[in-house]
Amino acid sequence: MKVQKMSEAPDRAARLSDTSRVETFSDGVFAIVITLLVLDLRPPAVPPGQLLAALLEQWPTYLAFVTSFLYVGVVWLNHHAAFDRIRRIDRGLHWANLGILFTTTLLPFPTAVISKAIRSDNPADARTAVGLYALIGVLLCASWLVFFRYLSRHPRLFEHDIEARFFERECIRGWAGVILYATAGVLGYALTPAVALAIFLAVPIFYAFTSHGLLYELPVIVHPVARRS
Amino acid sequence: MKVQKMSEAPDRAARLSDTSRVETFSDGVFAIVITLLVLDLRPPAVPPGQLLAALLEQWPTYLAFVTSFLYVGVVWLNHHAAFDRIRRIDRGLHWANLGILFTTTLLPFPTAVISKAIRSDNPADARTAVGLYALIGVLLCASWLVFFRYLSRHPRLFEHDIEARFFERECIRGWAGVILYATAGVLGYALTPAVALAIFLAVPIFYAFTSHGLLYELPVIVHPVARRS
Amino acid sequence: MKVQKMSEAPDRAARLSDTSRVETFSDGVFAIVITLLVLDLRPPAVPPGQLLAALLEQWPTYLAFVTSFLYVGVVWLNHHAAFDRIRRIDRGLHWANLGILFTTTLLPFPTAVISKAIRSDNPADARTAVGLYALIGVLLCASWLVFFRYLSRHPRLFEHDIEARFFERECIRGWAGVILYATAGVLGYALTPAVALAIFLAVPIFYAFTSHGLLYELPVIVHPVARRS
Amino acid sequence: MKVQKMSEAPDRAARLSDTSRVETFSDGVFAIVITLLVLDLRPPAVPPGQLLAALLEQWPTYLAFVTSFLYVGVVWLNHHAAFDRIRRIDRGLHWANLGILFTTTLLPFPTAVISKAIRSDNPADARTAVGLYALIGVLLCASWLVFFRYLSRHPRLFEHDIEARFFERECIRGWAGVILYATAGVLGYALTPAVALAIFLAVPIFYAFTSHGLLYELPVIVHPVARRS
Numbered sequence: 001m002k003v004q005k006m007s008e009a010p011d012r013a014a015r016l017s018d019t020s021r022v023e024t025f026s027d028g029v030f031a032i033v034i035t036l037l038v039l040d041l042r043p044p045a046v047p048p049g050q051l052l053a054a055l056l057e058q059w060p061t062y063l064a065f066v067t068s069f070l071y072v073g074v075v076w077l078n079h080h081a082a083f084d085r086i087r088r089i090d091r092g093l094h095w096a097n098l099g100i101l102f103t104t105t106l107l108p109f110p111t112a113v114i115s116k117a118i119r120s121d122n123p124a125d126a127r128t129a130v131g132l133y134a135l136i137g138v139l140l141c142a143s144w145l146v147f148f149r150y151l152s153r154h155p156r157l158f159e160h161d162i163e164a165r166f167f168e169r170e171c172i173r174g175w176a177g178v179i180l181y182a183t184a185g186v187l188g189y190a191l192t193p194a195v196a197l198a199i200f201l202a203v204p205i206f207y208a209f210t211s212h213g214l215l216y217e218l219p220v221i222v223h224p225v226a227r228r229s
Numbered sequence: 230m231k232v233q234k235m236s237e238a239p240d241r242a243a244r245l246s247d248t249s250r251v252e253t254f255s256d257g258v259f260a261i262v263i264t265l266l267v268l269d270l271r272p273p274a275v276p277p278g279q280l281l282a283a284l285l286e287q288w289p290t291y292l293a294f295v296t297s298f299l300y301v302g303v304v305w306l307n308h309h310a311a312f313d314r315i316r317r318i319d320r321g322l323h324w325a326n327l328g329i330l331f332t333t334t335l336l337p338f339p340t341a342v343i344s345k346a347i348r349s350d351n352p353a354d355a356r357t358a359v360g361l362y363a364l365i366g367v368l369l370c371a372s373w374l375v376f377f378r379y380l381s382r383h384p385r386l387f388e389h390d391i392e393a394r395f396f397e398r399e400c401i402r403g404w405a406g407v408i409l410y411a412t413a414g415v416l417g418y419a420l421t422p423a424v425a426l427a428i429f430l431a432v433p434i435f436y437a438f439t440s441h442g443l444l445y446e447l448p449v450i451v452h453p454v455a456r457r458s
Numbered sequence: 459m460k461v462q463k464m465s466e467a468p469d470r471a472a473r474l475s476d477t478s479r480v481e482t483f484s485d486g487v488f489a490i491v492i493t494l495l496v497l498d499l500r501p502p503a504v505p506p507g508q509l510l511a512a513l514l515e516q517w518p519t520y521l522a523f524v525t526s527f528l529y530v531g532v533v534w535l536n537h538h539a540a541f542d543r544i545r546r547i548d549r550g551l552h553w554a555n556l557g558i559l560f561t562t563t564l565l566p567f568p569t570a571v572i573s574k575a576i577r578s579d580n581p582a583d584a585r586t587a588v589g590l591y592a593l594i595g596v597l598l599c600a601s602w603l604v605f606f607r608y609l610s611r612h613p614r615l616f617e618h619d620i621e622a623r624f625f626e627r628e629c630i631r632g633w634a635g636v637i638l639y640a641t642a643g644v645l646g647y648a649l650t651p652a653v654a655l656a657i658f659l660a661v662p663i664f665y666a667f668t669s670h671g672l673l674y675e676l677p678v679i680v681h682p683v684a685r686r687s
Numbered sequence: 688m689k690v691q692k693m694s695e696a697p698d699r700a701a702r703l704s705d706t707s708r709v710e711t712f713s714d715g716v717f718a719i720v721i722t723l724l725v726l727d728l729r730p731p732a733v734p735p736g737q738l739l740a741a742l743l744e745q746w747p748t749y750l751a752f753v754t755s756f757l758y759v760g761v762v763w764l765n766h767h768a769a770f771d772r773i774r775r776i777d778r779g780l781h782w783a784n785l786g787i788l789f790t791t792t793l794l795p796f797p798t799a800v801i802s803k804a805i806r807s808d809n810p811a812d813a814r815t816a817v818g819l820y821a822l823i824g825v826l827l828c829a830s831w832l833v834f835f836r837y838l839s840r841h842p843r844l845f846e847h848d849i850e851a852r853f854f855e856r857e858c859i860r861g862w863a864g865v866i867l868y869a870t871a872g873v874l875g876y877a878l879t880p881a882v883a884l885a886i887f888l889a890v891p892i893f894y895a896f897t898s899h900g901l902l903y904e905l906p907v908i909v910h911p912v913a914r915r916s
Contacts, residue, residue, distance in 0.1 A: 021710055021767055023250055028486075028718025031257030034334065035265065036722065041338040048351035051342070051358065069334070073327045077320075080250055091764075098760045105721065105756070109728040113738070122735035129738065252479055257715075260486025263563065264494065270567040277580035280571070280587065298563070302556045306549075309479055481708055489715030492792065493723065499796040506809035509800070509816065527792070531785045535778075538708055 022097060023083055029101045030079070033108065034072040037065055040112055057119070064115035068107055071204040075104055078144070078207070082170075085162045086151070093157060096150045099143040103136065110136045118193075127189050130196040134185025137203065141177030148174060173210060177203060251318055251326060255308060258330045262337065263301040266294050269341055286348070293344035297336055300433045304333055307373070307436070311399075314391045315380070322386060325379045328372040332365065339365045347422075356418050359425040363414025366432070370406030377403060402439060406432060480555060481541055487559045488537070491566065492530040495523050498570055515577070522573035526565055529662045533562055536602070536665070540628075543620045544609070551615060554608045557601040561594065568594045576651075585647050588654040592643025595661065599635030606632060631668060635661060709784060710770055716788045717766070720795065721759040724752055727799055744806070751802035755794055758891045762791055765831070765894070769857075772849045773838070780844060783837045786830040790823065797823045805880075814876050817883040821872025824890065828864030835861060860897060864890060 040061055044054035079100070089097070110133040117129035151157060152167035180203055188196025269290055273283035308329070318326070339362040346358035380386060381396035409432055417425025498519055502512035537558070547555070568591040575587035609615060610625035638661055646654025727748055731741035766787070776784070797820040804816035838844060839854035867890050875883025 020249070020707070021714060021770075024253055024711055025714045025718055025763060027250060027254045028257050028715050029722055031254055032261055032719055032722040033725075034330070035258055035261040036726070038262075038334050038337055039265070039268075039726075041335075043338075043342040043345040048349045049353050051346060051351075051354040055342075055357065055361065069331055073324075073331075076254060077323060083250075094764060095760075101721070102756055102760075105725050106728075108725055109730075113730040113742075116730045117738060120735050122738075124736050125738040128742065132742065249478070253482055256479060256483045257486050257718075260483055260715075261490055263559070264487055264490040267491075267563050267566055268494070268497075270564070272567075272571040272574045277578045278582050280575060280580075280583040284571075284586065284590065298560055302553075302560075305483060306552060312479075478707070482711055485708060485712045486715050489712055490719055492788070493716055493719040496720075496792050496795055497723070497726075499793075501796075501800040501803045506807050507811050509804060509809075509812040513800075513815065513819065527789055531782075531789075534712060535781060541708075 022089055022094070026079060026083075026097065026101060027076075029105060030072060030076045033104055034069060034076075036108055037068050037072075037111065040108070040115070041065060060115045060118040064111045067201055067204065068111045070208070071107065072104065074204050074207045075100075075140075082147070082151075085158050085166065087159050088157055090154070090157065092150055093147075093154070096143075096147040100140075100147055103140040103143045106136050106139070123193075126193040130188035130193045131185050133200060134181045134188065134196060137181030137184070137200070138178050141174050141181060145171055145174030145178065173207070177207070180206075251323070252312055255312075255326065255330060256305075258334060259301060259305045259308070262333055263298060263305075265337055266297050266301075266340065269337070269344070270294060289344045289347040293340045296430055296433065297340045299437070300336065301333065303433050303436045304329075304369075311376070311380075314387050314395065316388050317386055319383070319386065321379055322376075322383070325372075325376040329369075329376055332369040332372045335365050335368070352422075355422040359417035359422045360414050362429060363410045363417065363425060366410030366413070366429070367407050370403050370410060374400055374403030374407065402436070406436070409435075480547055480552070484537060484541075484555065484559060485534075487563060488530060488534045491562055492527060492534075494566055495526050495530075495569065498566070498573070499523060518573045518576040522569045525659055525662065526569045528666070529565065530562065532662050532665045533558075533598075540605070540609075543616050543624065545617050546615055548612070548615065550608055551605075551612070554601075554605040558598075558605055561598040561601045564594050564597070581651075584651040588646035588651045589643050591658060592639045592646065592654060595639030595642070595658070596636050599632050599639060603629055603632030603636065631665070635665070638664075709776055709781070713766060713770075713784065713788060714763075716792060717759060717763045720791055721756060721763075723795055724755050724759075724798065727795070727802070728752060747802045747805040751798045754888055754891065755798045757895070758794065759791065761891050761894045762787075762827075769834070769838075772845050772853070774846050775844055777841070777844065779837055780834075780841070783830075783834040787827075787834055790827040790830045793823050793826070801884075810880075813880040817875035817880045818872050820887060821868045821875065821883060824868030824871070824887070825865050828861050828868060832858055832861030832865065860894070864894070867893075 041058075044051070044058060046054040086093075110129070114129040114133050117125040148167045148170040152165075152171065158167070180199060184196040184199035184203075187199075270287075273280070273287060275283040315322075339358070343358040343362050346354040377396045377399040381394075381400065387396070409428060413425040413428035413432075416428075417423075499516075502509070502516060504512040544551075568587070572587040572591050575583040606625045606628040610623075610629065616625070638657060642654040642657035642661075645657075728745075731738070731745060733741040773780075797816070801816040801820050804812040835854045835857040839852075839858065845854070867886060871883040871886035871890075874886075875881075
C-alpha cells in the first residue's frame with residue numbers, strides 16, 4: 001500500500017499542477033481584466049445638483065464597459081473550452097498562452113481611449129481611437145490564431161479523442177476576427193467611426209455564437225470509451 | 230493498473246477542471262471586487278492639522294465600504310452554496326454565471342456614487358444616487374433569479390440528491406430582492422433617500438440570514454448513501 | 459468499478475471544493491491586498507531634475523510598504539497554517555473568516571494615511587494617523603481572536619489529530635496583538651508617535667517568530683498513524 | 688473500504704493544499720502584477736484633435752509595458768518550473784518565496800518611474816530612474832538566488848528524482864542577473880542611460896532562453912520509474 005502511494009503521488013501531483021497552474025494564472029488575469037474595467041466607471045466630478053445629467057452623459061463609458069465585459073467573458077469561455085481539450089503544455093504553448101493574456105490585458109486601454117474620444121466629439125480623435133481599438137482587436141485574434149495553430153501541429157499536447165482538425169477549424173475563427181477588425185479599422189478611419197463601432201460590438205457576439213462549446217457538451221456517443229471510461 | 234489509470238485520468242481531470250475553473254474564475258472576480266472597494270478609502274487631501282476632522286467626515290464612505298463588503302461576502306457565500314450543489318455546467322449556466330459576475334462587478338460604481346452624493350449634501354443628487362443603487366440592486370437580484378431559474382429547469386446539472394424545488398425556493402429570494410430594491414428606489418426617489426439607505430443596508434442582512442447554508446451543513450440523514458457513500 | 463466511482467466522485471468533489479474554495483477566495487483577497495500596496499509607490503510629480511531628491515523623500519512610503527507587505531505575508535502564513543488544520547467549515551467559521559478578510563482588506567487605508575501624515579510633518583495629524591493604524595491593528599487581531607475561539611469550541615471542524623488546546627493557544631497570540639496595538643495607540647497619542655511606529659513594526663516580526671508553523675513541520679512522531687496513515 | 692478512505696483523505700488533502708495554496712497565492716500575485724501594469728496605459732489628457740500625436744508620444748510607456756509583461760511572464764514560468772520540482776515547503780522556503788513575490792510586486796514602481804523619466808527628457812532624472820530600475824533588478828535576481836540556494840541545501844523539499852545540482856545550476860542564473868543589473872546600473876549612471884535600457888531589455892530575453900524548462904519536457908528516459916511509475 002505504502003510503496004504504491006509513493007510512486008503514484010508525484011505523478012498525480014504533476015498532472016494536477018500541470019493543467020491547473022496555467023489555468024489558475026490565466027483565470028487570475030482574466031478575472032482582474034474583467035474587474036478592472038469597472039475602475040473607469042467613476043462618480044463624475046460635477047457641481048452639486050448635476051449628477052443625473054452627468055451620469056447620463058457617460059453612456060459611452062457604459063457601452064464600452066458592457067462590450068469589454070462581454071469580450072473578456074467570451075475570451076474566458078474560449079480559453080476554458082480550449083484547455084478542456086489540452087492534456088499537457090510545453091514551452092511553446094506557454095508562450096502562446098502568454099500572448100493571449102498579453103493582448104487581453106491590453107483591452108482596457110483602447111476601451112478607455114475610445115470611450116473618451118466619443119465623448120470629446122472630435123472627428124480626428126474618434127478615428128484615431130477606432131484605429132487603435134481595431135489594432136488591438138487584430139492582435140487579440142492573431143494571438144488566438146497562433147495558439148490554435150501551435151496546437152493543431154502538436155497533437156501530443158491534446159486529449160486522445162480530439163482531432164487535430166478541431167484546432168484547425170478554430171484557426172478559421174481566428175482569421176475571421178483578424179479580417180473583421182482590420183476591415184473595421186480601415187472603414188472606421190476612411191468612412192465614419194460609427195461603422196467600426198458596430199463591427200466592434202458585433203465581433204464578440206459572433207464569437208459567442210460560433211463558439212464550439214465546452215467539452216462536456218459534446219455528444220458522448222462519439223468517443224464514449226475515452227471520455228467516460 | 231496502468232490501463233486503468235489511462236482511462237481514468239482524463240475523466241477525473243475533466244471533472245476537476247470543470248467545476249474548479251468556473252469557481253476559480255468567479256472567486257477571482259469576487260476577491261477583486263471585495264478588495265477594490267478599499268481603493269475608495271483614501272487619505273483625505275486636507276491642509277495639515279485637519280486630518281482627524283477630515284477622517285470623521287468620511288463616514289459615508291466607511292458605511293458604503295462596510296455595506297458593500299457585507300454584500301459581496303453574502304454573494305460569495307450564496308455562490309459557494311449554489312456551486313456545492315452543481316455537478317456540471319453547460320453554456321447557458323456559464324452565461325447565467327457571467328451575468329452574476331457582471332452585476333457584482335458593477336457594485337463599486339453605485340457605492341462610490343452614493344457615498345459621494347451623501348457627502349455633497351444635495352437632495353437632487355442624493356435621489357439620483359439612490360436610484361442608481363436601487364437599479365444595480367435590482368439587476369443583481371435579477372441575475373440570481375435567472376441563474377436559479379435556469380438551474381431549476383435543468384436537473385441534469387445538479388447533484389442527484391438535490392431536488393429541483395431547492396432552486397425554485399431560491400428564486401423566491403431572488404424575487405424578494407428585486408421587489409425590495411425597486412421599492413427602495415421608488416420610496417427613496419419619491420420620499421426621502423434615508424428610507425432607501427435603510428433598505429439597502431437591510432437587504433444583505435436579510436440575505437445573510439435566509440441563506441440556505443452550505444451543503445455540508447445539511448442533515449446527513451436525508452441522503453446518507455449519495456453524500457457519504 | 460463503475461458503481462464504486464459513481465458513489466465516490468460526489469463525495470470527493472465536495473471535500474475538495476469545500477476546503478479549496480474558501481482558501482482560493484482568501485488567497486485571492488490576500489494576493490490583491492499585498493499587491494495593491496504597490497499602487498501607493500508612484501513616480502513623484504516633481505519638476506525635471508529633482509527626481510532623486512523626491513524619491514529619497516518618499517522613504518515613509520517605502521517603510522509603510524515593507525511593513526504592510528510583511529504583515530500581509532504573516533497573515534497569509536497564519537491563515538495557511540490554520541486551514542491546514544481545518545477539515546470542514548460551517549457558516550460561523552465562514553463569517554469569522556470573512557472578518558479576517560475584512561480587517562486585512564482595510565490595511566492599505568491606515569498604511570496610506572500614516573505614510574502621508576509622517577511626510578506632512580504635523581504633530582496632530584501624526585497622532586491621528588497613529589491612532590487610526592492602532593485601531594485597525596486592534597480590529598485585525600480581534601478578528602483572529604474570534605476565528606480561533608470559534609475553532610477551539612467546535613472540535614468537529616478540525617483534523618482529528620489536532621487538540622482544541624492548539625487553537626486556545628492561538629487565542630493568546632490574538633490577545634497579545636490586541637493589547638500591543640491598543641498600547642501603541644495610547645502611547646503614540648499621549649507621548650510621541652515614534653513609540654507607536656516602533657511597536658507597529660515590532661508586531662508583525664513578533665508574529666512571524668511566534669507562528670506555530672505549518673502542519674507538515676510538526677514532529678511526525680506525535681500522531682504518525684493519523685497523519686501519514 | 689471506508690476505513691481506508693478515512694485514513695487516506697486527510698493525508699491527500701494536506702498534500703494538495705500544501706503545494707496548491709502557495710502556488711495559488713503566488714499565481715494571484717503574479718496575475719495582479721502583470722495586469723496592474725496596464726493601469727499605466729491611460730488615454731492621454733490632451734486637447735481635442737491631438738490624440739494621435741499624444742498616443743505616439745507615449746512610446747516609452749508601451750515599451751516599459753512590454754518589457755515588464757515579458758519579465759513577469761518569465762518570472763511566472765520560472766516559478767512554475769521550480770515548484771514542479773518541489774514536493775513540500777517549510778517555513779524557510781515560504782519566506783524565500785515571499786521574497787520573490789515582494790521583489791516582483793515592486794516591479795511596476797521602477798517601470799513607471801523609468802517611463803516617466805524618459806519622457807521628461809532630463810539627463811539627471813534618466814540616470815536616477817535607470818539606477819532605481821537596476822537596484823530593483825538586482826533585488827529581484829537576488830531573491831531568486833536565495834530561493835534556489837535554500838532549495839539546493841534542503842534536498843528533502845524536492846522531488847526524489849531531481850538532483851541538488853539542478854538548483855545549484857539555477858543559482859548561476861541568479862548570479863548572472865545580479866551582475867548584469869549591477870553593471871547596467873553603473874554603466875547607465877556613469878556613461879549613458881541608453882546602455883542600461885538595452886541591458887534591461889536583454890535580461891528577460893536571456894532568462895527566457897536559458898530557462899531550464901518545465902518538468903514534463905525533461906526526457907522521460909532519465910527517471911522513468913519515479914516520474915511515470
